[in-house]
Amino acid sequence: MYICPMYSSELIKGTLRTIVLNLLKENGRMYGYEITQRVKELTDDKIQITEGALYPLLHALEASEDLETEVEFIGKRQRKYYRLTKQGKQTSKKKIDELREFMETLHILLDANKGTSHGLIN
Amino acid sequence: MYICPMYSSELIKGTLRTIVLNLLKENGRMYGYEITQRVKELTDDKIQITEGALYPLLHALEASEDLETEVEFIGKRQRKYYRLTKQGKQTSKKKIDELREFMETLHILLDANKGTSHGLIN
DNA sequence: CATCAATACATAAGTTTCTTATGTATATTT
DNA sequence: AAATATACATAAGAAACTTATGTATTGATG
Numbered sequence: 001m002y003i004c005p006m007y008s009s010e011l012i013k014g015t016l017r018t019i020v021l022n023l024l025k026e027n028g029r030m031y032g033y034e035i036t037q038r039v040k041e042l043t044d045d046k047i048q049i050t051e052g053a054l055y056p057l058l059h060a061l062e063a064s065e066d067l068e069t070e071v072e073f074i075g076k077r078q079r080k081y082y083r084l085t086k087q088g089k090q091t092s093k094k095k096i097d098e099l100r101e102f103m104e105t106l107h108i109l110l111d112a113n114k115g116t117s118h119g120l121i122n
Numbered sequence: 123m124y125i126c127p128m129y130s131s132e133l134i135k136g137t138l139r140t141i142v143l144n145l146l147k148e149n150g151r152m153y154g155y156e157i158t159q160r161v162k163e164l165t166d167d168k169i170q171i172t173e174g175a176l177y178p179l180l181h182a183l184e185a186s187e188d189l190e191t192e193v194e195f196i197g198k199r200q201r202k203y204y205r206l207t208k209q210g211k212q213t214s215k216k217k218i219d220e221l222r223e224f225m226e227t228l229h230i231l232l233d234a235n236k237g238t239s240h241g242l243i244n
Numbered sequence: 245c246a247t248c249a250a251t252a253c254a255t256a257a258g259t260t261t262c263t264t265a266t267g268t269a270t271a272t273t274t
Numbered sequence: 275a276a277a278t279a280t281a282c283a284t285a286a287g288a289a290a291c292t293t294a295t296g297t298a299t300t301g302a303t304g
Contacts, residue, residue: 010136010260011224013291019231026235033252042234043227053291055254077252077299096232102133103225105165109141110218112164113148132289135261155281175262177283199270199281 016053017061018099021084021092024067029083032058058082066091138175139183140221143206143214146189151205154180180204188213 023035030038036049061067066088072079084092145157152160158171183189188210194201206214 009220010291011221013135013261013289014132015228016290019228022232023234031252033250037251039231042231046223046227047231050292051252051254052256052293057290059254074252075299079252098131099133099228100232101168103228105168106137106141106221106225109161109164109169110144110222112145132262135290138262153281155279159280172263173281173283174264174285179261181283196281197270201281 012047012049012053015099016049017057018095019047019049020054020057020061021066021088022096024082024084025089025092025096029070029081031079031081033079061088134169134171134175137221138171139179140217141169141171142176142179142183143188143210144218146204146206147211147214147218151192151203153201153203155201183210 019039020035023038024030027038032051032054036051036054039047039049058067062069062082065085067082068085068088069083070081072081141161142157145160146152149160154173154176158173158176161169161171180189184191184204187207189204190207190210192203192205194203
């Protein structure tokens with residue numbers, strides 16, 4: 001059990017989109033900053049989404065019509081809420097299933113050749 | 123249960139290095155083409171490593187001294203075998219642990235808010 | 245009350261890591 | 275003989291991040 005800060009390195013690549021879609025699926029609607037904080041807190045600081053990654057992604061998902069937005073003002077400060085469109089819900093499901101299956105496949109790969117009694121080499 | 127060919131899309135990004143290091147850890151030594159075929163067969167064609175991704179990666183891992191090579195000839199055809207160096211074994215372990223932990227974290231994220239009895243929104 | 249941290253958005257340049265395309269050559273199958 | 279499989283390699287391009295930077299409001303703190 002080591003304490004290291006842990007920046008989940010290059011592994012986020014390819015999974016960020018799915019993480020965001022999943023969060024929106026579970027939470028109905030969220031704004032950008034909220035997403036970064038929620039992920040940080042849910043993962044115990046292990047995954048910290050950078051703004052440079054998140055905002056362009058949200059814009060792209062809006063452009064592809066998977067997300068729709070509504071802007072609200074808290075005092076003078078703006079919040080842009082995102083929610084899944086009907087299409088976005090399908091995309092979300094597809095992406096989440098795909099990620100789950102990919103992780104299963106990875107487990108198969110990582111556990112291959114385990115316990116075949118030729119661990120002499122290591 | 124759908125039959126689709128399945129190219130694991132952009133998800134491989136960031137995991138390929140770890141997959142290769144793990145295979146070499148389990149198998150002692152392998153050559154490039156063998157790695158592509160083994161992954162293909164272990165994952166039931168779900169992950170197909172492209173040569174354009176693999177060979178540059180192997181070269182990089184050799185340059186960083188995580189891998190060492192020996193060339194053999196089968197008839198006139200050359201095979202370049204790769205194996206983990208001592209350093210490579212450490213790198214391998216680190217990367218594999220990191221990937222396992224990352225996948226655990228992903229599961230936490232994907233399962234967050236499940237069963238909190240407010241699934242009315244979807 | 246001034247300053248710093250937190251909240252909230254955004255974009256641009258640069259890097260990493262893949263895909264796609266291409267090339268060379270030997271060996272096997274039809 | 276031609277197509278497929280084996281076996282290596284590299285280059286151009288795309289995707290998806292990081293790092294850096296910018297603007298502005300709000301809350302906390304000495």
